[in-house]
Amino acid sequence: MFWLAVLVSAVAAAWVVARIRRSLMDRRRAEETRAANLLAGVIGGTAPAPVAEPAPRPVRDTATDELAQHKLLFDAAHKAGEAGEPALALQLYARLLARYPGSTLSGAALAAVEVQKEKLPKA
DSSP states (O other): OHHHHHHHHHHHHHHHHHHHHHHHHHHHHHHHHHHHHHHHHHHTSOOOOOOOOOOOOOOSOHHHHHHHHHHHHHHHHHHHHHTTOHHHHHHHHHHHHHHOTTOTTHHHHHHHHHHHHHHSOOO
16 A cells, blocks of 8 residues: 555656646747747847747636636625725726626625725725
8 A cells, every 4th residue: 555655646746747847848938939039129130930839728617717717806806895905996896897797796796896985085
């Protein structure tokens, strides 16, 4: 049983190292491309042929990801309101309502906007 745990740990460590190394190489390639394009623009020469970027990984479930983004914006706005930052909370709620007007969190966001408006200092 111990050797199985050691083997699984070694495989997991190798996978993590390979993934980190691959992401670092991708970043380095992107940096080199940006630097070459910048240098070509500064010098005034022709830009080098663009390097084909790897295709983005497919998103698993767009509906779930979009709902997660709604939730993140709503939670950030709620926490800003709790922290005594009504102006920031209003900005975040406005961003949520502007980007996702048909969201399931729209009603709660509108109610929270009214609460945060009352907390704003009077000028």
